[in-house]
Amino acid sequence: MAITIKDVADAAGVSTATVSRALRGLPNVDALTRERILSVAAELDYVISPSASSLASGRTGSVAVVTPYIARWYFSTVLSGVESVLQSAGIDLLLMSVSTPEGAIRLPPAPRLRRRVDGVLVIALPPGDPQLGDILALGLPTSLIGLALDGVASVSIDDVAAGRAAAQHLLTLGHRRIGVIRGGLSGASQTAGQARYHGFELAMQEANVEIDLALQAHGHFTIEGGEQAMAALLSLPRPPTAVFAMSDEMAFGALRALRRHGLQPGADVSIIGVDGHDMSEFLDLSTVAQPVADLGRSAAEALLVQMRSPATGPSHRGIHLPTRLIVRGSTRAVGASTGRLEP
Amino acid sequence: MAITIKDVADAAGVSTATVSRALRGLPNVDALTRERILSVAAELDYVISPSASSLASGRTGSVAVVTPYIARWYFSTVLSGVESVLQSAGIDLLLMSVSTPEGAIRLPPAPRLRRRVDGVLVIALPPGDPQLGDILALGLPTSLIGLALDGVASVSIDDVAAGRAAAQHLLTLGHRRIGVIRGGLSGASQTAGQARYHGFELAMQEANVEIDLALQAHGHFTIEGGEQAMAALLSLPRPPTAVFAMSDEMAFGALRALRRHGLQPGADVSIIGVDGHDMSEFLDLSTVAQPVADLGRSAAEALLVQMRSPATGPSHRGIHLPTRLIVRGSTRAVGASTGRLEP
DNA sequence: TTGTATGCGTTATCAT
């Protein structure tokens, strides 16, 4: 069958033990013998058997990425960041989708992880999800992305700061009647949505502007939801001059609602979102962008550290990556309004 | 350490061999002993060691998905389809991104696949890519998505038919001066682009409409490219009344170019794309949609068949999944034009 | 139907 370590050992005139050491770059191998072994292995086109290696060493050389979605922008972008780091580290990436409250029923991920991987990366599962609890109970090195939990390494943005930055931007532009398109009451994004809203509250307080709850609507974190929410706000006797959507996708919907009402984003009503979604540039949407791929990269790196260090103390800090306000055409100073809404 | 098959065997009062058979559902095991073993295994919370199993059996229980991109719509959507099928089959999914002509340098995928996986799924690599050749040379069960190759199982759409359907739609609406936004000259999408264009040619021939090469521009399969291409077409003395973009993303760019020129998609110029991109509904873009997630699902299923059947003859047929014309607001009958361009 | 025994290809421990 295939070439084994023994073939290499015989061809190089050494024992399998030495081959194993040489190939893994362990220190106590003579430079010349190592070279010889390396060239022999290359010549024979030898590749190690991961199963045998895992069985003997106890390490699998792979980590799992557990995510509720694969095809959505945020998740696939995180995944690409994760992949690049793991690839460089020579570690295999096991992709594992999990069911969500709304989603299709799937096998629980935790049992599939045991004995399979050396570490786990979890993307944006709701903090209270029992599946997440089961994963953490495995005791594997774990790193969270897009959610934070005490005692577990995590990488995310400061959602409060993000919401605050968005609100401050609108306030700086002179807006006072600021509407809000909030998320739904359940789901993974809920936590982030609440934090972002809290940031909005802080900014409004700091600016001494009263929050008008009549100017708030729910968009359930979808484009359609955002559109309906915006339509509701526009039907108000005195609509807001600016709207803060808790996510870019909801902001997309808001943009469309504006167009359908014959209004110009920016000129008639300012819209800002949060996320830095791929399409936000195309739609000329102002947003507070989060470095999504970096989230994945950082989390992967943090995981690698955990996997290498034998049970280091709780260096398990949650990391916040900085967001970036991106000003585009959808937000303008209140004076720049055409006045169609405020005659 | 962890529970092994021997622990289960002892607790159940049988041999490890029987446990192995019982757990894998092999036929020659007494119903009662199997039941006993199953319950004992559950009680002990036993999970099999994949490494040991692989080493002994030669099967890894996992397949690799090789893709040039992870975060792009087409690829992540295919991936989600693949994942759902593999998940159901209890097979692990190893995600492996490869470098593309333009992309960052990465390890070649083929060596990483040897001894690691039982099969390979390849997404939309250029047919001539040497990395693809290396993968095929591995001799593993392989299934291609979004590209077809002789002697290898593959799932994709009929790009010629897709291009033809798009052109036919415009022709049916009465358009005769039909512009085309073609792709670039290199890259993975090139092949599909050429086939789609060929479909366009066929439809035009069938309708006895001459193709005006002056109405063609290149968009390099990006939004920006599409926008520039559309701008070029609009600057013509006699612009087209309708434009067929070889991909939705380029059509997005075309839509933006229209808006920037103060023109209405559909009313002033009709635009149609190909893909059925997530955002095409939002942008009210007519398109020939391909069932992208189904592509992934079908390919995964085809791969599973290959993996199960021991070297069956070349049932390796290329499968074409049907596309679907989706008519939206961006295409209208030529008579419906405001006449701004054709006074 | 069930048990026995060997092999799968490495790693790691202990010598040398």
Added chain:
DNA sequence: ATGATAACGCATACAA
């Protein structure tokens, strides 16, 4: 620095 060898945990051919 190198070698011999015992695990690692399971699958399977062969016996019973």
